């Protein structure tokens with residue numbers, strides 16, 4: 432789904448624990464943490480495991496695929512930049528690695544459904560490279 436490309440996108444402010452995530456995005460990779468002690472998948476990024484308190488956490492690449500877990504379509508953007516692409520849909524993606532990632536779902540709102548397979552593609556929003564999700568198995572047109 433084509434979207435306009437405003438130039439004044441609000442920029443993310445990387446939290447210290449998530450700096451590797453943002454660095455990997457610039458390389459068009461989605462990453463997440465896993466606990467080496469108990470195997471728990473962790474997201475958002477943390478300094479210690481929420482299950483076993485271990486600080487033995489490692490960053491891994493995600494495949495960039497998953498399914499829609501929730502979605503909501505924004506009819507009125509919160510800023511002029513977001514308004515330029517409204518209506519648009521955001522939601523949680525249940526990633527195949529077992530965590531949920533919040534992102535834009537760049538598909539027609541009436542075709543998005545919970546459980547539908549999606550995959551990430553990457554868009555440039557100002558200085559930031561960000562993942563947006565499109566239906567899996569279809570040409571993303573880029």
Ligand SMILES: [Zn+2]
Pocket residue numbers: 466467468469470471480481482483484485
């Ligand atoms: Zn753990």
